[in-house]
Amino acid sequence: MPTTIPTLTDLHARGAAQQPTYPDAAALEAAVAELRQRPPLVFAGEADELKARIADVAAGRAFLLQAGDCAETFGNVTATNIRNSLRVQLSMAVVLQYASQVPVVKVGRIAGQYAKPRSNDLETRDGVTLPSYRGDAVNGLDFTPEARVHDPRRLLDVYNSSAATLNLVRAFVNGGFADLRTVHSWNADFVRSSNVEEKYTRLSEEIERAMAFMIACGVSDDALRTVHFWASHEALLMEYEHALARIDSRTGTPYGTSGHLLWVGERTRQLDGAHVELLASLRNPLGIKMGPSTTPADARALVERLDPDAEPGRLTVITRMGAGTVRDALPPLIEAVEATGRKVAWVCDPMHGNTYATERGYKTRSFPVIWDEVDGFFDVHAELGTWPGGVHIELTGNDVTECVGGVHELDEADLATRYETACDPRLNRDQGIELAFYLAERLREDIARRGINPVQAFEPREL
Numbered sequence: 001m002p003t004t005i006p007t008l009t010d011l012h013a014r015g016a017a018q019q020p021t022y023p024d025a026a027a028l029e030a031a032v033a034e035l036r037q038r039p040p041l042v043f044a045g046e047a048d049e050l051k052a053r054i055a056d057v058a059a060g061r062a063f064l065l066q067a068g069d070c071a072e073t074f075g076n077v078t079a080t081n082i083r084n085s086l087r088v089q090l091s092m093a094v095v096l097q098y099a100s101q102v103p104v105v106k107v108g109r110i111a112g113q114y115a116k117p118r119s120n121d122l123e124t125r126d127g128v129t130l131p132s133y134r135g136d137a138v139n140g141l142d143f144t145p146e147a148r149v150h151d152p153r154r155l156l157d158v159y160n161s162s163a164a165t166l167n168l169v170r171a172f173v174n175g176g177f178a179d180l181r182t183v184h185s186w187n188a189d190f191v192r193s194s195n196v197e198e199k200y201t202r203l204s205e206e207i208e209r210a211m212a213f214m215i216a217c218g219v220s221d222d223a224l225r226t227v228h229f230w231a232s233h234e235a236l237l238m239e240y241e242h243a244l245a246r247i248d249s250r251t252g253t254p255y256g257t258s259g260h261l262l263w264v265g266e267r268t269r270q271l272d273g274a275h276v277e278l279l280a281s282l283r284n285p286l287g288i289k290m291g292p293s294t295t296p297a298d299a300r301a302l303v304e305r306l307d308p309d310a311e312p313g314r315l316t317v318i319t320r321m322g323a324g325t326v327r328d329a330l331p332p333l334i335e336a337v338e339a340t341g342r343k344v345a346w347v348c349d350p351m352h353g354n355t356y357a358t359e360r361g362y363k364t365r366s367f368p369v370i371w372d373e374v375d376g377f378f379d380v381h382a383e384l385g386t387w388p389g390g391v392h393i394e395l396t397g398n399d400v401t402e403c404v405g406g407v408h409e410l411d412e413a414d415l416a417t418r419y420e421t422a423c424d425p426r427l428n429r430d431q432g433i434e435l436a437f438y439l440a441e442r443l444r445e446d447i448a449r450r451g452i453n454p455v456q457a458f459e460p461r462e463l
């Protein structure tokens, strides 16, 4: 069990990948010193609770829905934006939970997802070359030399924006906004106003009846009114994550207090790298992204390094293989991890392996291809007898046009209409709910095929 946090100097000595290059060392020191004084954003006990929920996912007793922006921006910390994001995620969770009858653990890419690893350090437009945008945590999106300077004071803005976001999320989920009856009414609106298949309308009507049944049974108002919703982000920036790594007063052990679940990205998961070293020292539930270049030996070494005690709920492995690759590349990784005796939560990110640029230069993803990767992920787990634990999706609750396909059949020409992402293309609200209907159906079939009876298999838990 970890007991100490490595020093920032030790971490940098490992040549941390994807870090900002700050021109002003004194400004950086001042920002970090201030951050170290700030209270934690989450409580270690909450991270423990999430770990227990993820242990359910790993054991095949729950499904993880992890979703949100590719890159949060300071400008989007508004009530409307946060409400819309929560709304689509809760809508998706209800559809999934009803149709599959599997408890859904809800984790947002939210309240900290402000730093981005990039393929290139530089961006060129019309012959002008500037540093790439690395997320609002590091620099500004505007294509000007001033905006693109790496500014350490932004780390304090990340803290403040995350605190404001978490505050509203907590108020929403505890204050009645997440009431099952309200969430259901949003889904009912979706099926009424969209041209979806008849079976989805039927599903929505069934949910209505199920709720009426629960109310008639006397299910408590509290159970209908509140949900748990957790915050997660990629732990990318050493200075920020280190400043918020704290010793938990209850146990005397280190936790990352910038979010409940922290993950290491595809570009920063080097076994001896700074990111793995820092996360190994924290007791939070952790995610590891794995792309198609991951070897079974890499997978094995990473899970052993980040989870030496084989602790239930510690690890979520988020695979992002690409639709054309998942069926071949995923089985050896699952076998390698299973051979260590660990039960991890296997989660499919069908976004990052399926990005392409249109002729007009928009980064996009196609809904049918996204679905194909999820379907392939389910196929592989069905074949191996392992549990398809969840999905990891980039989405927004707004009506953007960033991914093609889906219920409104967006095509490449539509992308210009409302292309708002600061980094990768996200599913919009209707595409998100549509994905939930697809997932629900696939999960329901799988559960039936595995002979699982939800009434006996799943524990009633406060979710």
Ligand SMILES: O=C[C@H](O)[C@H](O)COP(=O)(O)O
Pocket (backbone or CB within 6 Å): 070, 116, 117, 118, 119, 120, 352, 423, 424
């Ligand atoms: O969100 C993930 C990465 O930061 C993103 O996909 C990188 O995109 P890029 O290849 O445009 O740098």
Ligand SMILES: C=C(OP(=O)(O)O)C(=O)O
Pocket (backbone or CB within 6 Å): 070, 117, 234, 264, 265, 266, 267, 289, 290, 320, 352
């Ligand atoms: C950077 C991301 O993904 P990956 O590390 O899988 O490329 C992301 O999730 O936005």
Ligand SMILES: [Mn+2]
Pocket (backbone or CB within 6 Å): 070, 071, 352, 394, 423, 424
């Ligand atoms: Mn992304």
